[in-house]
Amino acid sequence: MRTLFASILFLLVSAAACAAGGAPAMAKVQPVKLAPHSYYIQGLAGEASTVNQGFMSNAGFVVTSDGVVVFDTLGSPPLGAEMIRQIRKITSQPIRRVIISHYHADHIYGLQAFKALGAEIWAHRRGQEYLASDEAQSRLAQRRKTLYPWVDKTTRLVPADKWLDGETGFEMGGLHFELVYVGPAHSSEDMVMLVKEDGVLYSGDMVFKGRVPYVGNADSKAWLEALGRLLELKPKIMVPGHGKASADATADLVFTRDYLIYLRDTMGKAVANMEPFEEAYAKTSWKEFEHLPAFQAANRVNAYNTYLLMESEGLQTK
Numbered sequence: 203m204r205t206l207f208a209s210i211l212f213l214l215v216s217a218a219a220c221a222a223g224g225a226p227a228m229a230k231v232q233p234v235k236l237a238p239h240s241y242y243i244q245g246l247a248g249e250a251s252t253v254n255q256g257f258m259s260n261a262g263f264v265v266t267s268d269g270v271v272v273f274d275t276l277g278s279p280p281l282g283a284e285m286i287r288q289i290r291k292i293t294s295q296p297i298r299r300v301i302i303s304h305y306h307a308d309h310i311y312g313l314q315a316f317k318a319l320g321a322e323i324w325a326h327r328r329g330q331e332y333l334a335s336d337e338a339q340s341r342l343a344q345r346r347k348t349l350y351p352w353v354d355k356t357t358r359l360v361p362a363d364k365w366l367d368g369e370t371g372f373e374m375g376g377l378h379f380e381l382v383y384v385g386p387a388h389s390s391e392d393m394v395m396l397v398k399e400d401g402v403l404y405s406g407d408m409v410f411k412g413r414v415p416y417v418g419n420a421d422s423k424a425w426l427e428a429l430g431r432l433l434e435l436k437p438k439i440m441v442p443g444h445g446k447a448s449a450d451a452t453a454d455l456v457f458t459r460d461y462l463i464y465l466r467d468t469m470g471k472a473v474a475n476m477e478p479f480e481e482a483y484a485k486t487s488w489k490e491f492e493h494l495p496a497f498q499a500a501n502r503v504n505a506y507n508t509y510l511l512m513e514s515e516g517l518q519t520k
């Protein structure tokens with residue numbers, strides 16, 4: 203009986219959330235046109251929470267004369283559905299393809315809404331490692347609690363229809379798309395998308411703006427090297443994984459780069475001096491970053507993982 207009651211309550215809450223349209227986070231799923239064919243949707247700052255309903259990452263789409271290409275799908279199935287509704291306001295072209303930058307929850311939990319439309323999902327083959335990992339399952343379990351009812355037991359991890367290797371290009375409706383594998387960096391499977399005619403580069407989480415980056419177990423050394431590769435693509439406009447798009451890609455990279463360098467520098471010195479992490483963390487000045495969204499949630503873990511990474515890098519060079 204309790205289960206039935208919970209189900210009815212959930213349906214009512216879901217229906218209200220869908221019908222409202224004016225629910226706070228949903229209302230902000232607002233496409234911004236960046237170039238003749240390219241759009242993006244900017245998520246809110248900070249960590250996923252019930253306040254932002256998991257709407258805290260960016261996504262994009264490109265309208266061609268022969269269908270729509272989507273880049274990332276936001277952080278819940280309702281957000282994915284809302285993104286589709288917004289695309290429908292702009293074009294009646296079929297949504298043919300979804301490119302996934304990487305398999306982190308906030309970029310892929312909207313996938314099932316696109317899959318239901320028959321869109322073909324492409325991602326780098328190393329995304330399979332994440333899907334098979336305990337981390338993917340524990341993250342899903344966590345989000346089913348913290349983002350309920352937007353993420354619930356019907357939310358599932360959707361694999362790609364096509365797993366890519368290295369660099370891939372394709373053409374749709376006269377537009378040329380370049381998919382470049384730049385991982386392992388922020389994740390094992392980082393892939394960026396350049397829309398050549400528009401000069402728009404969708405960078406995924408290679409670039410964070412306006413919040414403390416999520417470093418997790420990233421390879422920050424390779425990540426720093428890969429940031430240079432983004433500039434080689436000479437984007438006119440760059441869409442980061444989090445934060446505002448802009449026409450100054452070089453400046454956009456600076457924040458992510460400087461944060462990673464600072465972590466490596468401070469934690470690297472602590473490791474070299476055989477200083478315990480707790481002491482090193484406590485005496486490091488974080489004043490450049492502590493006012494930013496996601497600092498409380500991400501910074502300590504980022505520093506700790508960097509500390510471990512610097513230890514292992516040290517061992518490798520001995």
Ligand SMILES: [Zn+2]
Pocket residue numbers: 304306388389407416
């Ligand atoms: Zn990510």
